[in-house]
Amino acid sequence: MTTANARADRFTQWARGRWREWAITLAAFVLALLVGAILMCAADPDVAGQFAYLFTAPALPLGAAWAKVSTAYSALLAGAVGSPTALAATSAAAAPLICAGLAVGLAFRAGLFNIGAQGQAIVGSIAAAWVGFALPLPPVIHLVVAVLAGLLAGGVWGGVVGWLKARTGAHEVIVTIMMNYIAGGVLAWVLTTDAFQRPGRDDPISPEVPASAAFPRLYEQLHLGFFVAILAAVAVAWLLDRSVLGFSIRAVGANPHAAGTAGMNVSATTIITMATAGALAGLAGVMAALGPSVNGVPVPLTEGLVGTVGFDAITVALLGRSRPLGIVLAGLLFGGLNSGGLAMQSVAQTPLTLTLVLQALVVLFVAAPQLVATLVPFLNARKAKVSLTGADA
Amino acid sequence: MSATTQHEPHLPSLNDEPEQLDFTVTESRDARRARLSSGVLILVVGVLLAVLFFTTTGISRFALSDAFAEVQLPTIELPGRLTVALCAVLCLLAGAGFLSGRLRGRAPMIAGLVAGLAVTLGFLAWAAAGKDLPFPVANQLAGTVFTATPLILGALCGVVGERAGVVNVAIEGQFLTAAFAAALTGSITKSIWAALFAAVLAGVLMAAVLALFAIKYLVDQVVLGVVINLLASGLTGFLFDQLVQPNSRALNSGPVMQAIPIPLLADIPLLGPVLFQQTILVYLAIASIVVVWWLLYRTRWGLRLRAVGEHPKAADTVGISVKAVRWQAVLVGGIFSGLGGAFFTVGSIGSFSKDLTVGNGFIALAAVIMGRWHPVLAATMALFFGFVVQMASQLQTLNTPVPSQFLLMLPYIATIIAVAGLIGRTRGPAADGVPYTK
Numbered sequence: 001m002t003t004a005n006a007r008a009d010r011f012t013q014w015a016r017g018r019w020r021e022w023a024i025t026l027a028a029f030v031l032a033l034l035v036g037a038i039l040m041c042a043a044d045p046d047v048a049g050q051f052a053y054l055f056t057a058p059a060l061p062l063g064a065a066w067a068k069v070s071t072a073y074s075a076l077l078a079g080a081v082g083s084p085t086a087l088a089a090t091s092a093a094a095a096p097l098i099c100a101g102l103a104v105g106l107a108f109r110a111g112l113f114n115i116g117a118q119g120q121a122i123v124g125s126i127a128a129a130w131v132g133f134a135l136p137l138p139p140v141i142h143l144v145v146a147v148l149a150g151l152l153a154g155g156v157w158g159g160v161v162g163w164l165k166a167r168t169g170a171h172e173v174i175v176t177i178m179m180n181y182i183a184g185g186v187l188a189w190v191l192t193t194d195a196f197q198r199p200g201r202d203d204p205i206s207p208e209v210p211a212s213a214a215f216p217r218l219y220e221q222l223h224l225g226f227f228v229a230i231l232a233a234v235a236v237a238w239l240l241d242r243s244v245l246g247f248s249i250r251a252v253g254a255n256p257h258a259a260g261t262a263g264m265n266v267s268a269t270t271i272i273t274m275a276t277a278g279a280l281a282g283l284a285g286v287m288a289a290l291g292p293s294v295n296g297v298p299v300p301l302t303e304g305l306v307g308t309v310g311f312d313a314i315t316v317a318l319l320g321r322s323r324p325l326g327i328v329l330a331g332l333l334f335g336g337l338n339s340g341g342l343a344m345q346s347v348a349q350t351p352l353t354l355t356l357v358l359q360a361l362v363v364l365f366v367a368a369p370q371l372v373a374t375l376v377p378f379l380n381a382r383k384a385k386v387s388l389t390g391a392d393a
Numbered sequence: 394m395s396a397t398t399q400h401e402p403h404l405p406s407l408n409d410e411p412e413q414l415d416f417t418v419t420e421s422r423d424a425r426r427a428r429l430s431s432g433v434l435i436l437v438v439g440v441l442l443a444v445l446f447f448t449t450t451g452i453s454r455f456a457l458s459d460a461f462a463e464v465q466l467p468t469i470e471l472p473g474r475l476t477v478a479l480c481a482v483l484c485l486l487a488g489a490g491f492l493s494g495r496l497r498g499r500a501p502m503i504a505g506l507v508a509g510l511a512v513t514l515g516f517l518a519w520a521a522a523g524k525d526l527p528f529p530v531a532n533q534l535a536g537t538v539f540t541a542t543p544l545i546l547g548a549l550c551g552v553v554g555e556r557a558g559v560v561n562v563a564i565e566g567q568f569l570t571a572a573f574a575a576a577l578t579g580s581i582t583k584s585i586w587a588a589l590f591a592a593v594l595a596g597v598l599m600a601a602v603l604a605l606f607a608i609k610y611l612v613d614q615v616v617l618g619v620v621i622n623l624l625a626s627g628l629t630g631f632l633f634d635q636l637v638q639p640n641s642r643a644l645n646s647g648p649v650m651q652a653i654p655i656p657l658l659a660d661i662p663l664l665g666p667v668l669f670q671q672t673i674l675v676y677l678a679i680a681s682i683v684v685v686w687w688l689l690y691r692t693r694w695g696l697r698l699r700a701v702g703e704h705p706k707a708a709d710t711v712g713i714s715v716k717a718v719r720w721q722a723v724l725v726g727g728i729f730s731g732l733g734g735a736f737f738t739v740g741s742i743g744s745f746s747k748d749l750t751v752g753n754g755f756i757a758l759a760a761v762i763m764g765r766w767h768p769v770l771a772a773t774m775a776l777f778f779g780f781v782v783q784m785a786s787q788l789q790t791l792n793t794p795v796p797s798q799f800l801l802m803l804p805y806i807a808t809i810i811a812v813a814g815l816i817g818r819t820r821g822p823a824a825d826g827v828p829y830t831k
Contacts, residue, residue: 039628043635113615115755168430170813173562173615174759178805178812181752185805189798314619351634353747356627363620368610 025319027376028365032358037069039357040350044068072348076355079343080336086343088220092291094335096121096284096306098229100313101331102236103158103281105322109240110273111253116161116176117281118310119183120154124282125289126187127153129301130196132209132290139212146213147228147286154282155275157183162274166267172274180310188303196301206301214298215291225287230328232283237324239276249273284309315363334359425494428501432491434810435508439484442515446481448794449473451523457663459531466662473522480515484508517784520793533780533787534667538675541779542740543568543750545678546733547757548764548771549685550596550726554603555766556689557722558702560826562618563603564730565754566625571596571734573629576745577637579647579738585673588647588739589732596731597724599625604723608716611828622754630747637745649743650674674732674740681729685768688725698722702822705829715829733757759808766821774811781807 041047047068050061080090100117107114128150131137137145161179164170190196191204198207215225240246251259252269260266288306293299316334320326341355365372453473457466487508490496496504521528547564554561574595579588603621606612637644650672658669668679689695697718700708705715737753738745756778764771785800793800 039631043632045636115619164809164813168426168813170809171762174762174812175809177752177755177759178809181805182802182809185798185802188801189796192796192798311623315623318616318620351631353627353630353634356623357631358627360620360624360627364606364612364617364624367612367616367620368606370610371606 021321024369024372025362025366027372028362031365031372031375032361033073035361036354036358037065037073040072040354041065041068072344072350072354075344075347075350076337076340078340079347080340085220086339088222089339090332090336091226092221092223092335093338094331095223095226095229095291096287096309097312097316097335097338098328098331099232099287100281100284100309101316101320101327102232102324103154103277103279103284104313104317105320105324105327106236106240106249106280107273107277108317108322109253110249110269111256112162112165112270112273112277113173114158114161114176114274114277114281115173115314116158116179116310117277117284117313118306118308119176119180120157120278120281121285121288121306121310122180122183122187123157124150124154124285125301125306126190126285127282128213128286129206129209129289129298129305132213132298133207133300134195137212142210142212143215143290146209146290147283150282150286150289151279152282154285155279158278158281159271159275161278162271165274166270184303187301191301191303198300204303208300209290209298211297213290215287217292217296221292221294223292225291228283229287229331232280233324233328236280240324245269245272281310281313284313312359315359318363319366428491428494430813431505432488434488434813435484435491435505436488438508438512439481439488442477442481442484442512442519445515445519446474446477449477449519449522453518453521454524454527455517455521455530456527457530459529459666468527471518473518476518477515477522480511480518483511484515487511513784520788520791524791526791528791529787531663531666533783534663535670536783536787537776537780538667538671539779540782541776542675542678543733543736543753544757544760544775544778545772546681546729546736547754548760548775549681549768550600550728550730550733551758551761552764552766552768552771553685553689553698553726553729554600554723555761555825556702556822557698557719558705558822558824558827558829559604559607559719559723560614560618561603561723561726562615562758563599563621563625563754564733564757565750565752566618566622567596567599567727567730568734568737568750568754569622569625569629569748570599571731572737572750573632573745575735575740576647576738576743577644579743580644583648585648585650585739589674589735592735592739593728593731596729596734597727600723600727600730604720607723607828608719611830614826614828626748629745633745633747641744645744647739647743647745650740672740674736677732681732682768682772685729689768694718694721699822701829702824705824705827709829709831719829730754756804756808759812762821763808763811766825777811778804778808 047061047064050064053060079086081087100121103117103120104114128146131146131149132142135142135145157179161172161175164175165172188204191206196206198205215223215228217223238246240250248259248264248269251262251264252266252273256266259269285306288299288309289301290298299305312334316327316330319333320328320330337355337358341352344350344354345352451473453471453476455469455471457469487504490504491501517528547568550564550567551561571592575588575592578591579585582588599621602624603614603617606617607614652670652672653676654665655669659665661669687695689699697708697713698721701713701715701718701722708718709715733753734750737749757775760771760774760778763774781804785803788795788800789797
């Protein structure tokens with residue numbers, strides 16, 4: 001009986017902790033939207049000008065503000081989840097975010113801060129795109145080889161960082177930042193070589209990737225890559241919670257000295273973690289290179305192909321608290337913000353950059369539960385302990 | 394490279410005579426590893442120089458003063474092949490010295506310096522050999538100081554904060570907001586001083602966000618820095634799109650700082666144009682190095698600041714308010730990063746564009762760590778980075794056989810080499826990044 005009671009107690013505690021986590025995340029999101037709304041009104045001269053009448057005719061400024069905010073946010077919502085087409089667009093935007101988020105999150109769990117997902121994604125996209133347009137292979141094999149090439153390139157790019165960290169003690173934050181720039185330079189260079197530049201073009205653009213190497217479309221923008229991303233999340237979950245390697249990753253993340261004393265190979269774990277993280281970020285690059293765009297064919301390799309996926313991935317991993325399921329949800333949320341932000345920009349003329357502010361604010365509020373507790377007292381969030389990096393979990 | 398760490402530790406046995414005691418035994422594992430990787434690295438570079446020797450033809454010329462200078466200094470002519478060969482030999486010798494482990498006292502430092510100079514000179518001699526134009530040394534040095542200005546200021550911001558125990562990854566975000574504020578204020582008021590003031594204010598405000606969340610709400614500081622960078626990018630981007638872009642003639646045409654030659658000193662050949670014919674921001678940056686050094690090591694506040702960063706509990710016990718000192722340190726750091734941010738707009742081009750700081754804040758952070766959290770060393774590392782960036786752009790004009798994209802990668806590769814090979818495991822302030830709670 002006692003054990004059953006204890007177990008029930010522990011479950012209640014766990015459930016309460018989880019509920020609190022969810023409540024904080026929700027409150028953080030609402031607060032971020034509020035700050036975003038204030039920013040939107042303050043930065044619009046037409047709306048801000050109306051606030052001179054706040055005390056004489058309050059209906060004027062409040063009405064203008066409400067019109068402004070509701071148009072923008074309803075366009076955001078509609079663009080993210082308003083229709084099957086919007087949902088498909090969200091899934092396409094979320095797929096690379098999930099992969100790169102896993103890359104950052106996995107490294108967090110080993111106590112490593114992988115700012116290099118950007119560079120790893122870039123080299124992944126270079127390799128996948130090259131296999132795509134240069135090798136004449138039969139349909140299914142072509143896609144598989146292209147994906148593997150991207151994984152390998154990203155893995156090598158990340159593995160070098162792990163190797164330098166393990167061998168020379170070079171700080172991974174600095175090395176990954178520098179590797180990002182080098183990856184960008186490599187991309188700029190290959191696009192000027194004969195092997196990559198589209199024949200007959202002077203600007204840096206590669207030939208198109210044929211359909212045999214592209215992720216097949218399932219519904220509108222929803223493509224196979226999204227399910228590959230979910231599969232990657234499941235694989236990372238299994239790796240972290242069910243494998244020996246995952247145990248040593250978490251042990252090294254919690255305390256490398258203790259892990260070393262207990263007989264784990266800290267250097268090898270560092271290298272393998274960074275290589276795996278690199279491969280996951282490479283997969284994000286693969287999504288960018290092989291995922292069909294709005295017009296149905298993959299976008300050819302250019303300098304800005306992967307966008308800022310590697311940096312967005314850091315916020316995805318943080319919001320997802322470095323847990324695979326959390327990262328999938330956070331990736332979907334930010335994917336929705338991205339695709340909805342585009343709709344907001346075209347429908348409500350509110351710049352897409354607002355979604356960056358929203359992303360940053362959400363993570364900032366989630367990271368500071370005490371602040372949320374002060375602003376939203378009934379949440380009782382003061383007791384919540386938040387570990388965004390999940391390193392001590 | 395992998396062979397370097399395979400050396401068995403030499404354990405003293407009973408048979409060893411006392412006078413044969415091998416001093417390498419007293420070398421720690423980390424120190425030996427750092428020494429061996431430095432040695433191998435220098436050897437590899439030496440071998441590369443030796444390979445370059447075979448592609449060097451003609452005479453390398455270095456112009457000491459630029460074509461418009463009043464006092465013309467001679468152009469130095471060096472035989473290309475001989476110079477490269479000599480530099481390669483020096484490099485190989487220095488590398489062998491490191492590997493032998495017989496360098497004592499100041500010798501490793503001297504060997505490292507010799508290797509560094511030899512690499513630079515050898516590479517430049519190879520690049521300039523047989524070219525019509527001489528390599529412009531004066532431009533190179535003046536450009537180094539100019540390019541390094543924001544990096545120096547950013548690194549000083551990082552040093553002050555981190556010595557007090559607050560990791561500052563948000564230098565980039567502080568730069569960006571300060572650059573935006575400077576461009577906007579400068580465009581409206583047409584005053585450089587107002588723009589500088591606005592930049593400092595913006596830097597301090599972003600620093601206050603960092604301090605609030607790091608010190609009061611105990612948020613993980615590296616995470617916080619990344620989020621603040623995103624916030625800065627989003628905020629400036631949004632305000633730029635919404636307000637500035639549609640009205641860029643009125644709101645985005647700030648004044649640009651002009652070089653102010655210091656009387657007499659600016660006329661010194663070679664040194665004058667490099668140090669005394671720069672913008673006010675460059676002078677401020679150079680002065681800031683001295684100020685931060687003096688603050689940290691010669692004032693009571695600096696002693697307290699360092700104590701709080703090393704052992705906050707001990708500092709608290711003797712009555713120092715840990716949180717107050719950390720707040721002050723982060724805010725003071727914000728002044729420097731604000732000045733550094735002003736460089737990107739009013740300090741160089743006058744106008745703002747989205748994300749125009751392109752990672753300079755991160756490079757300043759790298760300079761902090763490479764400079765071992767010491768203001769003068771960190772500023773030196775910032776200058777090193779500025780030197781490599783400037784060299785890459787100078788070499789582009791010389792038509793070297795290396796693609797320009799590789800030259801642009803040079804600073805980043807050099808940083809990785811410096812971090813991995815020459816500096817190795819660094820130890821920051823003991824309580825860096827650890828929030829303090831009573």
